[in-house]
Amino acid sequence: xTKNRILSHLDELEYESIYVIREVAAQFERPVxxxxxxxxxxxMTHLAMKAFWPAKLPFPLxxxxxxxxxxxxxxxxxxxxxxxxxxxIVGSVQESINNGRVxxxxxxxxxxxxxQTTTLLDTLEKYKFDxxxxxxxxxEEKARAKERFFxxxxxxxxxxPKNQRPELWNIFNGRKNQGEHFRxxxxxNWTEMDVWQYILKENIExxxxxxxxxxxxxxxxxxWLAKAPFMTLKDGETFEVKTVRCRTIGxxxxxxxxxxxxxxxxxxxxxxxxxRVTERGGRADDMRSEAAxxxxxxxxxx
Amino acid sequence: MSEFSTNGYLDMELLRFxxxxxxxxxxxxxxxRLLYDSKSIFEDQLEAVKRASIRRGNEHIDLAxxxxxxxxxxxxxxxxxxxxxxFATPKRKFIIADTPGHIQYTRNMVxxxxxxxxxxxxxxxxxxxxxxxRRHSYIASLxxxxxxxxxxxxxxxxxxxxxxxxxxxxxxxxxxxxxQLVDYTFVPISALLGDNVVDASVNMPWYDGGxxxxxxxxxxxxxxxxLVDPRFPVQYVxxxxxxxxxxxxxxxxxxxxxxxxPGDEVVVLPSMLKTRIKSIDRYNGPCEEAWAPMSVTxxxxxxxxxxxxxxxxxxxxxxxxxxxxxxxxCWMSEQPMQLNGKYAIKHTTRxxxxxxxxxxxxxxxxxxxxIHDGSNVGLNDIxxxxxxxTKPLFVDSYSKNRRTGSLIIIDEATNRTVGVGMVx
Numbered sequence: 001x002t003k004n005r006i007l008s009h010l011d012e013l014e015y016e017s018i019y020v021i022r023e024v025a026a027q028f029e030r031p032v033x034x035x036x037x038x039x040x041x042x043x044m045t046h047l048a049m050k051a052f053w054p055a056k057l058p059f060p061l062x063x064x065x066x067x068x069x070x071x072x073x074x075x076x077x078x079x080x081x082x083x084x085x086x087x088x089i090v091g092s093v094q095e096s097i098n099n100g101r102v103x104x105x106x107x108x109x110x111x112x113x114x115x116q117t118t119t120l121l122d123t124l125e126k127y128k129f130d131x132x133x134x135x136x137x138x139x140e141e142k143a144r145a146k147e148r149f150f151x152x153x154x155x156x157x158x159x160x161p162k163n164q165r166p167e168l169w170n171i172f173n174g175r176k177n178q179g180e181h182f183r184x185x186x187x188x189n190w191t192e193m194d195v196w197q198y199i200l201k202e203n204i205e206x207x208x209x210x211x212x213x214x215x216x217x218x219x220x221x222x223x224w225l226a227k228a229p230f231m232t233l234k235d236g237e238t239f240e241v242k243t244v245r246c247r248t249i250g251x252x253x254x255x256x257x258x259x260x261x262x263x264x265x266x267x268x269x270x271x272x273x274x275x276r277v278t279e280r281g282g283r284a285d286d287m288r289s290e291a292a293x294x295x296x297x298x299x300x301x302x
Numbered sequence: 303m304s305e306f307s308t309n310g311y312l313d314m315e316l317l318r319f320x321x322x323x324x325x326x327x328x329x330x331x332x333x334x335r336l337l338y339d340s341k342s343i344f345e346d347q348l349e350a351v352k353r354a355s356i357r358r359g360n361e362h363i364d365l366a367x368x369x370x371x372x373x374x375x376x377x378x379x380x381x382x383x384x385x386x387x388x389f390a391t392p393k394r395k396f397i398i399a400d401t402p403g404h405i406q407y408t409r410n411m412v413x414x415x416x417x418x419x420x421x422x423x424x425x426x427x428x429x430x431x432x433x434x435x436r437r438h439s440y441i442a443s444l445x446x447x448x449x450x451x452x453x454x455x456x457x458x459x460x461x462x463x464x465x466x467x468x469x470x471x472x473x474x475x476x477x478x479x480x481x482q483l484v485d486y487t488f489v490p491i492s493a494l495l496g497d498n499v500v501d502a503s504v505n506m507p508w509y510d511g512g513x514x515x516x517x518x519x520x521x522x523x524x525x526x527x528x529l530v531d532p533r534f535p536v537q538y539v540x541x542x543x544x545x546x547x548x549x550x551x552x553x554x555x556x557x558x559x560x561x562x563x564p565g566d567e568v569v570v571l572p573s574m575l576k577t578r579i580k581s582i583d584r585y586n587g588p589c590e591e592a593w594a595p596m597s598v599t600x601x602x603x604x605x606x607x608x609x610x611x612x613x614x615x616x617x618x619x620x621x622x623x624x625x626x627x628x629x630x631x632c633w634m635s636e637q638p639m640q641l642n643g644k645y646a647i648k649h650t651t652r653x654x655x656x657x658x659x660x661x662x663x664x665x666x667x668x669x670x671x672x673i674h675d676g677s678n679v680g681l682n683d684i685x686x687x688x689x690x691x692t693k694p695l696f697v698d699s700y701s702k703n704r705r706t707g708s709l710i711i712i713d714e715a716t717n718r719t720v721g722v723g724m725v726x
Contacts, residue, residue: 005529006524008313014597015595053584167719173719201312
């Protein structure tokens with residue numbers, strides 16, 4: 001705290017996010033916090049804990065489980081839920097497949113990433129959640145740069161980017177009709193660098209896969225992907241052991257790994273400061289087309 | 303970015319600024335240059351823009367494709383919404399609210415301006431002050447953006463002429479007096495060639511001010527929040543009901559003005575009951591003082607009935623509690639405003655309903671003339687309006703406090719935000 005009462009950028013971002021999270025708890029009847037085990041949802045959970053301390057979180061966590069997770073993420077998730085005394089709901093993509101709600105993609109490029117949308121919307125409807133908070137950031141992807149903090153979804157869970165509500169000052173309009181819901185992005189204004197600096201400043205524990213380790217991987221179109229039972233090789237691809245870490249965590253089928261020796265938060269921050277590729281540059285799901293993210297978001301994706 | 307050391311970088315200031323303009327002004331070129339020269343554009347983004355530019359048959363890399371995120375925008379080559387962009391220099395972190403500049407996008411400009419500490423207004427050195435310059439400056443003044451930077455662009459096309467710069471500067475100073483702009487500064491630039499954007503221009507040795515980036519890095523933002531008039535809108539009541547915190551009752555919120563300390567006597571609106579602040583709590587430990595825009599939790603000496611929408615202030619410095627509010631309004635909906643119509647209002651953390659009583663005048667945002675043509679207020683119109691609310695609001699004039707002087711107007715049938723108001 002300085003005498004001239006100017007906040008640091010991390011403090012200002014934190015106060016803004018806490019304000020948004022409290023606004024969600026105040027304006028909605030059944031909010032939920034989407035938790036993926038990735039760093040963005042980890043700091044979201046941390047901010048929510050700070051927002052309501054000394055009370056516990058006034059909403060549950062929701063994990064949409066593709067069944068294709070890194071084991072480290074699941075271990076981390078269960079430990080964290082226990083530590084916070086939070087309640088966890090799991091929406092299973094495997095169950096959606098078993099129930100015939102979605103059909104599994106086939107071939108070597110198959111991913112359950114798209115299927116998650118159906119599971120997410122079904123789970124929101126089942127529990128009658130009216131606001132789902134996520135860790136989306138505007139610096140991640142160009143379609144997200146136009147996203148509101150409070151993003152309205154119609155009764156089909158769809159986003160209408162050309163018809164968004166104006167959002168001014170810090171006044172958020174969460175009014176809606178029956179059956180509609182909101183997606184809320186309290187860390188909209190954070191950049192990847194802010195997230196890492198905040199993790200360092202707050203000394204937040206992360207899943208081990210964010211740090212350097214040896215792993216069996218293969219290279220597809222310039223992206224390193226992890227070996228897993230459900231990943232099939234194409235002609236010419238082979239498994240090899242590399243020293244890698246995750247820069248972003250999605251499900252295994254679409255998470256590109258970075259060749260890296262960074263073993264501490266300071267080393268990771270230095271690595272990001274020097275890097276010339278965005279964190280989603282390794283996400284196979286974004287490379288499908290120029291508007292891949294916008295199209296997925298319109299359908300109700302995270 | 304290797305110039306950043308990890309430690310110094312944890313404690314930077316944040317500056318939010320807005321830009322308004324069209325491609326013709328060189329706005330995209332300017333933003334592209336600020337981002338590119340601060341290494342905030344990454345290789346994969348640049349590759350994607352290059353590919354798209356070639357596919358569209360453009361001769362140059364079209365940096366607008368970086369900011370135009372929606373498919374419809376890229377297809378039509380226009381910006382239709384506010385886009386938020388981020389970059390950092392070793393001194394500050396910046397958030398840009400990038401908005402389209404044409405008159406039909408007044409609502410977007412107003413939106414971008416609402417959270418900005420600073421505005422960049424671009425003037426084409428060949429054209430001097432235009433209708434668009436006046437409109438952007440008026441909106442900056444109406445939304446009380448604390449600092450305005452006038453970039454006189456395309457100086458390369460005017461032979462980097464000091465005389466031309468001074469002419470435009472004099473014209474603008476005259477105009478700034480009319481719209482009561484206080485804090486503004488001029489930078490002669492060439493966004494295309496980079497003169498005075500990040501690096502000092504060798505072509506304009508007569509200019510002894512800082513580059514645009516230097517100005518952005520050094521603007522005094524310490525007084526942008528009101529630190530004089532204590533205002534604390536109660537946002538959420540925290541009751542843990544746990545064994546450890548059995549009787550804890552905390553009032554969570556974001557300080558909207560002034561400074562609060564433990565021991566301070568506070569008045570609760572609307573009940574007007576008095577009590578003292580017992581503690582100001584945060585997860586990381588109690589605070590000795592809280593000021594705008596900190597999010598904190600107050601505990602109080604007395605157990606009085608306080609809920610969301612109430613406001614804490616001090617006996618010798620109270621907001622105006624009123625059901626009759628005069629304001630400047632910007633209408634944001636295709637559906638015109640209904641005189642005598644009823645709308646919902648959100649002001650700080652308070653929800654009320656209102657009726658629109660009268661339209662006093664509309665403003666021609668290009669000429670600044672007042673128009674008295676009755677009551678038609680439509681999309682993008684700015685008007686002076688009087689409303690009456692169902693319950694009192696606790697307001698300050700917008701010029702005194704942007705947080706307690708602003709409100710939004712909601713159509714109760716569609717739930718859409720249809721207008722915004724700045725209390726007079």
